Amino acid sequence: xxxxxxxxxxxxxxxxxxxxxxxxxxxxxxxxxxxxVVTTPSPxxxxxxxxxxxxxxxxxxxDVMMPELDGHALTRRLRAHPRSAHTPILLLTxxxxxxxxxxxxxxxxxxxxxxxxxxxxxxxRVRSFISLGxxxxxxxxxxxxxxxxxxxxxxxxxxxxxEVLHHQPDAAEQLATTLRASPVGAACTVHTRTQAxxxxxxxxxxxxxxxxxxxxxxxxxxARFGFHEDAPPLLVVDAAESTSRRVAAFxxxxxxxxxxxxxxxxxxxxxxxxLRRQRRQRLLRSARDRATLAAVMDPLTGxxxxxxxxxxxxxxxxxxxRYGRPLTLVLMDLDHFKQVNDTFGHAxxxxxxxxxxxxxxxxxxxxxxxxxxxGEEFAIILPExxxxxxxxxxxxxxxxxxGAVVEGPRGxxxxxxxxAGVGCVPSHARSAQELFEVTDAALYAxxxxxxxxxxxxxxxxxxxxxxxxxxxxAHERLRRLLAEGPDAPLATVRTAARMLHEATxxxxxxxxxxxxxxxxxxELHRELLTALDELxxxxx
Numbered sequence: 001x002x003x004x005x006x007x008x009x010x011x012x013x014x015x016x017x018x019x020x021x022x023x024x025x026x027x028x029x030x031x032x033x034x035x036x037v038v039t040t041p042s043p044x045x046x047x048x049x050x051x052x053x054x055x056x057x058x059x060x061x062x063d064v065m066m067p068e069l070d071g072h073a074l075t076r077r078l079r080a081h082p083r084s085a086h087t088p089i090l091l092l093t094x095x096x097x098x099x100x101x102x103x104x105x106x107x108x109x110x111x112x113x114x115x116x117x118x119x120x121x122x123x124x125r126v127r128s129f130i131s132l133g134x135x136x137x138x139x140x141x142x143x144x145x146x147x148x149x150x151x152x153x154x155x156x157x158x159x160x161x162x163e164v165l166h167h168q169p170d171a172a173e174q175l176a177t178t179l180r181a182s183p184v185g186a187a188c189t190v191h192t193r194t195q196a197x198x199x200x201x202x203x204x205x206x207x208x209x210x211x212x213x214x215x216x217x218x219x220x221x222x223a224r225f226g227f228h229e230d231a232p233p234l235l236v237v238d239a240a241e242s243t244s245r246r247v248a249a250f251x252x253x254x255x256x257x258x259x260x261x262x263x264x265x266x267x268x269x270x271x272x273x274x275l276r277r278q279r280r281q282r283l284l285r286s287a288r289d290r291a292t293l294a295a296v297m298d299p300l301t302g303x304x305x306x307x308x309x310x311x312x313x314x315x316x317x318x319x320x321x322r323y324g325r326p327l328t329l330v331l332m333d334l335d336h337f338k339q340v341n342d343t344f345g346h347a348x349x350x351x352x353x354x355x356x357x358x359x360x361x362x363x364x365x366x367x368x369x370x371x372x373x374x375g376e377e378f379a380i381i382l383p384e385x386x387x388x389x390x391x392x393x394x395x396x397x398x399x400x401x402x403g404a405v406v407e408g409p410r411g412x413x414x415x416x417x418x419x420a421g422v423g424c425v426p427s428h429a430r431s432a433q434e435l436f437e438v439t440d441a442a443l444y445a446x447x448x449x450x451x452x453x454x455x456x457x458x459x460x461x462x463x464x465x466x467x468x469x470x471x472x473x474a475h476e477r478l479r480r481l482l483a484e485g486p487d488a489p490l491a492t493v494r495t496a497a498r499m500l501h502e503a504t505x506x507x508x509x510x511x512x513x514x515x516x517x518x519x520x521x522x523e524l525h526r527e528l529l530t531a532l533d534e535l536x537x538x539x540x
Contacts, residue, residue: 005427011058011130012036014225016046016074017092018066026061026092033123035130043069053082059126060084063092064104064112070326072107086136086280088129088477093169095205098266105269110277111256121243124250132277134384135229135367160188160205160275161270164223166237167210169194171260174206175237175267176405182268188275199224204232206274211238215252226253229285229366233274237262297322300350301357309371309379310432315384316369317432320425327383328390329427329492331443332360332397332418334376335451336530344408352406363400368393378418387424387456391432394420394454402452417452428457450527 013035017023021037026377030037038057043066050230060078064071071091078084086259091104091112104112110129113122162179162219166172172192179190183192201207207221214236223230233255241259249257256270256275295476296308304312313329320327334340334356341349358365360378364370382393397420402418421442429435437456446455504511 009462010053011033011134013038013059013061013126013130014044014046015039015061016066016071017041017063017105019063022063022092026115029119029122030126042073043067043071046200046329050078050084050087056083056137057087058137059111059132060087060089061092061126062089062109064091064100073101074493075107076110077105086284088132088133088136091251098239098263099243099391102265102269105266105273108276110273117262121250122248128250128253128255131227136280161203162188162206162208162271162275163204164190164192165194165207165209165213167194167212169208170235171239175260178262178264178267179208179271182264182271184268184272184275184320188271190486192387201232205278206235206271208237208271211240211249212237212256212483215245215248220252222249222252222254227251229281230531233278235270235274241376249480258334278387301372302352302368303357303361303378304371306373308371309333309369309381312369312371313379313381313432313435316381318426318437320383321430326427327381327388327389328385328393328436329439330382330390330394330397330420331423331436331439332378332380332382332394332401332420333447334378335417335447336414337376339530340406342416343414344406344412346405348408352414355404355406356401356416356418359363359400359404360397363396385424387422387427390422390424391454391456394422398452398454419445419446419451420454421457423457 011029015027015030015037016039017026018041020041024040027037027039038049040049043062046062047069050060062071062074066074069077071093075089075091078087078089087114089109090117091109093100093104093112094115101112110132111125113125162174164175164179166175169192170327172194176190176192179185179350209221214234215223221238222234225234234253235256236249236254237258237260239251239260241490246257255274258267258270264269296304298305316327319325334352337349337352353372356378357370360370360380364380367383369383371379371381373473374377380393380397382390385393398418401416401418405413406416407413421439421444423429423435423439423442425435428438442455443456446453449455503515
């Protein structure tokens, strides 16, 4: 989840407060930090905005004390609607009592803050929950694409496991005792630990951890698990509560921050809220994983297959166009794959494809969608990514493959590289077919430019460029370029390089320069011969 770190988060926020002054003041504070903020004094209008057909929100901030519908009732209405059920909710209140906090959390809110909270703390919470909302949105998109493939009944929820990890044994036992006595205590088992070394969070549904173990020392827990998709909620407790420590905890990935002496009802409500979020995340991941294993995997590489790629691209493109979010497609092709098969056989070719798939998987973010599109071609969907970051990502994928070596069964090896094309909605295309065509054209531009490189689609280009009428076919132009006669362009370069090299002596700068030029010309000659062979065969 590092790519969704709150320190770099932007997002769309719906701010609801019946006070015009509060809307202007808080809205300005959020906009000053790059957030897109929509404000309304009406809870009913907010409900219509949140559940209507407009662009989705990444976060709701709701005042508690409002006419028509108070913040708790509005929270319940939002949680009951499928379009807003998973969007994080922060309650904004002038009250600061345990009963008020418990009531808000039980209504379905994720957290709250008072109107007098310092800017740094408010922004830390807002950024943290926007990141959570974006992660949920991507998981929902995966689930939507896979829902057509397989549906399975959900298993009954198991008893939750909560771990209390505190560097002071007495404090750990005090927290555990308080939690067991709270309303949520009957629905979970509570365990205590005092050491953070070699911590495994497998099977843990929520972790309550002391501030020193979470953020201090050589291996702070939040540095290892903060913002990780598979990590359980991490609630930080602090005996030396302060605004700066609270901000540090949220910016490091904590799900909550609370004083060591938090009353039992509030502690229970906060843990219950965290467990609800964990269940939602787990259900989404489970649905995604079941569908993947059932029908959408390429058996050779372990990546998504072409059928899933087409469904996922349609879903992501629909979201991109509908909500005005960018979407990037990367198409990658293994260079000289025919040479691998011809030299070492198809079994080695299969190993090469698996090796490339592993390299791409290691370079991908958790929200990227990787697929084997067919043969030696791979497709990668990058949600909420524009052309500039799309080029950066494609270059990261290319570099991850470069240098990988496939070994032959009886000795020998070949170095693997890939060429890539990058296309983006809305910069280069509006439909799935157009996006694929312009990205495919960019891929073949990368091939023509020498392979092992990345090319960006040209706006408006919807197909591979064709020769102008009367122009020689590509294979004929290549044949003339490779001719050995005195007028052949490449032969002239090779001859000139050889003659200049022979006319100089070691130590002369031209001697080394012409040696490199001659070697480059020879390498180019070999690559063009391979290209000529490929042009004489079907495209795939």
